[in-house]
Amino acid sequence: MQTKSPVIIIGGGPAGLAAAHQCLSLKMQPIVFEMNNLVGGISRTEVYKDYLFDIGGHRFFTRMENIDRLWQEMMGDDFLTVSRRSRIFYQGRLYDYPLKATNALLNLGIIESLLIIASYLKAQVCPLTPEANFEQWVANRFGWRLYRTFFKTYTEKVWGMPCDQIQAAWAAQRIKGLSLKSAVINAMFGGGTAKSLIDSFKYPRKGPGMMWERFKDHIEHNNGSVLLNSKTESLRHENGRIIAMTYRDTADELHTMPVEQMISSIPVSRLIKLLDPAPPAEVLAAADTLSYRSFLIVGLIINKKGLFPDQWLYIHSPEVKVGRIQNFGNWSAAMVPDPDKSSIGMEYFCTIGDTLWQTADADLIKMASAELTKLGLLDQAEIIDGTVIRQPLAYPVYDAGYNKNLLIIREFLATIGNLQTIGRNGMHRYNNMDHSMQTGIMAAKNVNGAQYNLWTINEEDSYLEAETPTLAKSTLVTKLLSRSFARMDEVAFATATGTLAGLVLFLATIWLLIRGGDNVGQHLKLIGQYFIGYSVTMEGAFIALAYAFFSGFLFGWSLAYLRNLFLTLYLYQIKKKNEMMSLKDLMDQL
Ligand SMILES: Cc1cc2nc3c(=O)[nH]c(=O)nc-3n(C[C@H](O)[C@H](O)[C@H](O)COP(=O)(O)OP(=O)(O)OC[C@H]3O[C@@H](n4cnc5c(N)ncnc54)[C@H](O)[C@@H]3O)c2cc1C
Numbered sequence: 001m002q003t004k005s006p007v008i009i010i011g012g013g014p015a016g017l018a019a020a021h022q023c024l025s026l027k028m029q030p031i032v033f034e035m036n037n038l039v040g041g042i043s044r045t046e047v048y049k050d051y052l053f054d055i056g057g058h059r060f061f062t063r064m065e066n067i068d069r070l071w072q073e074m075m076g077d078d079f080l081t082v083s084r085r086s087r088i089f090y091q092g093r094l095y096d097y098p099l100k101a102t103n104a105l106l107n108l109g110i111i112e113s114l115l116i117i118a119s120y121l122k123a124q125v126c127p128l129t130p131e132a133n134f135e136q137w138v139a140n141r142f143g144w145r146l147y148r149t150f151f152k153t154y155t156e157k158v159w160g161m162p163c164d165q166i167q168a169a170w171a172a173q174r175i176k177g178l179s180l181k182s183a184v185i186n187a188m189f190g191g192g193t194a195k196s197l198i199d200s201f202k203y204p205r206k207g208p209g210m211m212w213e214r215f216k217d218h219i220e221h222n223n224g225s226v227l228l229n230s231k232t233e234s235l236r237h238e239n240g241r242i243i244a245m246t247y248r249d250t251a252d253e254l255h256t257m258p259v260e261q262m263i264s265s266i267p268v269s270r271l272i273k274l275l276d277p278a279p280p281a282e283v284l285a286a287a288d289t290l291s292y293r294s295f296l297i298v299g300l301i302i303n304k305k306g307l308f309p310d311q312w313l314y315i316h317s318p319e320v321k322v323g324r325i326q327n328f329g330n331w332s333a334a335m336v337p338d339p340d341k342s343s344i345g346m347e348y349f350c351t352i353g354d355t356l357w358q359t360a361d362a363d364l365i366k367m368a369s370a371e372l373t374k375l376g377l378l379d380q381a382e383i384i385d386g387t388v389i390r391q392p393l394a395y396p397v398y399d400a401g402y403n404k405n406l407l408i409i410r411e412f413l414a415t416i417g418n419l420q421t422i423g424r425n426g427m428h429r430y431n432n433m434d435h436s437m438q439t440g441i442m443a444a445k446n447v448n449g450a451q452y453n454l455w456t457i458n459e460e461d462s463y464l465e466a467e468t469p470t471l472a473k474s475t476l477v478t479k480l481l482s483r484s485f486a487r488m489d490e491v492a493f494a495t496a497t498g499t500l501a502g503l504v505l506f507l508a509t510i511w512l513l514i515r516g517g518d519n520v521g522q523h524l525k526l527i528g529q530y531f532i533g534y535s536v537t538m539e540g541a542f543i544a545l546a547y548a549f550f551s552g553f554l555f556g557w558s559l560a561y562l563r564n565l566f567l568t569l570y571l572y573q574i575k576k577k578n579e580m581m582s583l584k585d586l587m588d589q590l
Pocket residue numbers: 010011012013014015016033034035036039040041042043055056057058059060061230231232233265266267295394395422423424425426431432433434436
C-alpha cells in the first residue's frame with residue numbers, strides 16, 4: 001500500500017485527524033477533507049456568544065498508552081484532570097451515581113431499599129432464561145427493582161424504544177465492564193489496575209474541540225492540510241480502486257482530484273452512496289438498513305453561578321423529555337466566559353425526522369426552559385439566552401439485522417483495495433474517541449505497508465497487546481491462569497490417586513514378603529486394623545491393592561470435587577463483584 005502521493009482522508013473528527021497525524025509520523029502527506037466549518041466531528045466544541053458547548057460532555061479516558069501519550073503531548077498543561085461528580089434525578093431526589101449505599105438508603109427509605117435487595121437476591125436465585133433483551137439482561141444482574149428505579153427510563157430516552165425491545169446482545173457487547181479474565185488477574189495480583197472513567201477523567205481546558213484544533217495546527221505546520229467546509233460528494237472507482245474524489249469547497253464549487261490512497265471516516269452507510277459506479281443493489285439495501293440515533297443539545301445561559309456541583313445529571317423522570325443535563329462550568333471554568341453566569345446543556349436523544357428533531361429552535365429553547373423549571377432545578381427567570389446544537393447520526397444502532405448488513409457492506413468494501421474505513425460511524429461501531437483514533441492510526445500504518453485488521457479494534461484485546469507491553473505480559477499470566485483454573489476431572493484424578501495408593505501398598509507388601517525375616521512387616525500389618533482381612537501375605541497384597549485403590553479413589557475424588565467447588569465459588573464471587581463494578585458505570589456505557 002506504500003504511497004508517495006498525498007493520502008486523502010475524509011472527515012476531520014478524532015479518527016481522521018489521528019490518521020493524518022500518523023501519516024506525518026510516517027513521512028506521508030495527508031489531506032483531510034472536513035465538511036463542517038470546524039474540526040472534531042461529534043467531539044467538537046461549539047461556540048455561542050463566547051460560551052463553549054461540548055456535544056454531550058466528552059471525557060478523555062483511555063487504556064491505550066499510545067493514545068494517552070498523544071493526548072498529553074497535544075494538550076500539555078491545558079489537559080485538566082477533573083474529579084467526576086454526577087447524580088441521577090429521580091422522583092424529585094438526587095442520587096449519587098455511581099450509586100452509594102448510604103445515599104441511596106437515605107433517598108429511597110428503608111422499605112424500598114430492602115425491597116431492592118430482595119429483588120436482587122431473587123434475580124440471583126432464579127434468573128430469567130433465556131436472557132433475550134436488555135431489560136432481562138440488567139434485571140438478571142441487578143434485580144428488577146433496581147433496574148426499574150435507575151436504568152429503565154434513561155435507557156429508553158437514549159434509544160427511543162422500550163428496553164424489552166433492545167437486544168440482550170447489545171448490552172453484552174456494549175457493557176463490557178471488566179472481563180472475568182482481567183477480574184481474576186486483579187483479584188490474584190492485587191489488581192485494581194483497571195482504571196475507569198468512574199472517578200476522574202481528563203478534559204481540555206476549552207472543551208474537546210481544543211484537542212482537535214491542536215491536531216489541525218500540528219498537521220498544517222507539518223506539510224499536511226485540513227480543508228474545512230469541504231464535503232466529499234462522490235468517489236469514482238475502477239478495477240477495485242478509488243481513482244478520483246469529487247468534493248464541494250467553501251465557495252460551493254465542485255472539484256475533482258485523483259486518489260492514490262483513501263481513508264474515510266464518513267458514516268459507512270453514506271460512503272456506500274457516494275460510490276460511482278453504484279455498488280450492487282444488495283449492498284445499497286444493506287446500507288439503507290443501518291440506523292442511527294441522533295442527538296440535540298439545548299444550550300442555555302443562566303444568570304446565576306454554581307447551579308449544582310455535578311458535571312452532569314441523568315434525568316430519569318419520565319414526565320420530561322430531557323435525558324441529561326450538563327453543567328459546563330464544572331467540566332472546566334474556561335467553558336463559561338462570565339464567572340457570574342453558568343451554561344448548561346439540556347440533552348435530548350432523537351431520530352432524524354422525528355418530532356423533536358423537527359421542532360424549531362425557539363420552541364426547543366422554550367421547552368427546555370420549561371422542563372428545567374418543572375424539575376425544580378431552576379427558576380425560568382434566570383435563563384437569559386439559549387441556542388440549539390444538532391448532532392445527526394450520533395449513535396450507530398446495533399439492531400437485529402445490523403451485523404449481517406454490515407458484513408455485506410464490509411465484503412463489498414474489501415474489494416476496493418485503496419480504501420479503508422475508520423472511526424465510529426465509519427465502521428458503524430460504538431467507538432469512543434480513543435478507539436476511533438486507533439482505527440485511524442492503524443489505517444495510516446497500513447498505507448505505509450502494515451497489515452492491521454481494523455475490524456478487530458475494540459473487539460479483541462489482541463491489538464492492544466501489540467501496542468501495550470504490560471497487557472502482553474498479562475496475557476502470559478492469563479494463559480497460565482486459565483490452565484490452573486481449568487476444571488479438574490474428578491473421576492480421572494480419583495482413578496490416578498486410587499491406582500497410586502493401591503500400587504504403593506501392594507508393592508510395599510510384596511517387597512516386605514521378598515525381604516522376609518522373623519517377623520515380616522510388623523509395622524505394615526497394623527493397617528489391618530483399618531483394612532479388615534489385610535495381612536503381609538501374597539493374598540494380603542491383593543486385598544491391600546483393592547482397599548488402597550478404593551480409599552485413594554475416594555480421597556482423590558473428594559479432593560478434586562472440593563477444589564472444583566472452591567474454584568467455582570471463587571470465580572462466582574469474582575464474577576458477582578465484577579458485575580457490581582459494572583453497575584458503577586452502566587449509565588456511562590448506555
Ligand atoms: C453524546 C455523546 C457523548 C460522547 N461522549 C464520549 C466521551 O465521553 N468519551 C469518548 O471518548 N467518546 C465519547 N463519544 C464518542 C465520540 O464522540 C466519538 O467516538 C468520536 O467523535 C468519533 O470520531 P470519528 O472521527 O470516528 O467520527 P466523527 O466524530 O463523527 O467525525 C467524522 C467527521 O467526518 C465528517 N464528514 C462526514 N461526512 C463527510 C463528507 N461527506 N465529507 C467531508 N467530511 C465528512 C463529519 O463532519 C465529522 O467531522 C460520545 C459521543 C456522543 C454522541
